[in-house]
Amino acid sequence: xxxxxxxxxxxxxxxxxxxxxxxxxxxxxxxxxxxxxxxxxxxxxxxxxxxxxxxxxxxxxxxxxxxxxxxxxxxxxxxxxxxxxxxxxxxxxxxxxxxxxxxxxxxxxxxxxxxxxxxxxxxxxxxxxxxxxxxxxxxxxxxxxxxxxxxxxxxxxxxxxxxxxxxxxxxxxxxxxxxxxxxxxxxxxxxxxxxxxxxxxxxxxxxxxxxxxxxxxxxxxxxxxxxxxxxxxxxxxxxxxxxxxxxxxxxxxxxxxxxxxxxxxxxxxxxxx
Ligand code: BGC
Numbered sequence: 001x002x003x004x005x006x007x008x009x010x011x012x013x014x015x016x017x018x019x020x021x022x023x024x025x026x027x028x029x030x031x032x033x034x035x036x037x038x039x040x041x042x043x044x045x046x047x048x049x050x051x052x053x054x055x056x057x058x059x060x061x062x063x064x065x066x067x068x069x070x071x072x073x074x075x076x077x078x079x080x081x082x083x084x085x086x087x088x089x090x091x092x093x094x095x096x097x098x099x100x101x102x103x104x105x106x107x108x109x110x111x112x113x114x115x116x117x118x119x120x121x122x123x124x125x126x127x128x129x130x131x132x133x134x135x136x137x138x139x140x141x142x143x144x145x146x147x148x149x150x151x152x153x154x155x156x157x158x159x160x161x162x163x164x165x166x167x168x169x170x171x172x173x174x175x176x177x178x179x180x181x182x183x184x185x186x187x188x189x190x191x192x193x194x195x196x197x198x199x200x201x202x203x204x205x206x207x208x209x210x211x212x213x214x215x216x217x218x219x220x221x222x223x224x225x226x227x228x229x230x231x232x233x234x235x236x237x238x239x240x241x242x243x244x245x246x247x248x249x250x251x252x253x254x255x256x257x258x259x260x261x262x263x264x265x266x267x268x269x270x271x272x273x
Pocket of ligand 1: 065066067076131134138151
């Protein structure tokens with residue numbers, strides 16, 4: 001058994017729990033601390049350190065982030081403070097906790113966990129996990145291997161960005177009933193189906209616990225579609241899985257080497273969308 005602390009940074013709460021990464025099970029009840037106002041990196045680092053102290057587990061820590069994460073740097077900030085853009089967040093959190101911290105995009109974490117222990121367990125080929133909440137997150141997994149930072153919520157469909165048009169926030173903002181929202185989501189999914197031919201779509205995020213409202217309305221041409229299974233545990237589990245992978249690949253749990261030029265933030269147009 002390998003036990004790693006997984007932490008999920010969300011818009012309203014930052015949640016953590018120790019995860020058995022061989023089974024994907026949480027070994028203790030999740031502990032939740034409200035996200036500090038404005039979610040500034042220093043304040044969030046303080047909460048991550050508090051969660052680390054709360055569980056008192058040694059070793060690496062995996063943390064999710066709702067934006068692009070490349071080689072430990074956070075490179076976009078669609079729904080969080082601009083101060084994250086270009087920040088070496090792995091280093092900031094490692095200093096705050098005194099433990100090796102590795103960040104991963106929130107949807108990538110959820111995708112890893114769903115593909116291995118949740119709705120995608122045992123499914124080969126291409127699995128596309130999409131999370132619908134404030135934004136739309138995406139995780140592309142082929143035979144268990146993640147292609148990180150796909151950011152498919154920012155895909156443009158004619159003159160509309162998918163996230164602004166078909167997220168759960170858009171459903172609430174435009175006062176859509178589930179059938180109307182599902183029509184938008186079907187348009188989006190059919191386009192993704194054309195681009196990636198997934199064997200399986202997994203629909204996660206806040207809407208996954210209301211699958212009875214939308215599942216029958218989503219129409220695809222060729223792929224199977226199922227709701228996510230791990231619900232609000234997926235991010236925590238996936239973050240821990242990733243931190244363990246990092247710890248195994250690098251001596252001392254150091255993050256992968258950063259290319260000499262360093263990763264660059266996403267273009268201005270992309271990173272705030
Ligand atoms: C961000 C993604 C994130 C998704 C869900 C989007 O706005 O760009 O990185 O995965 O929201 O939080």
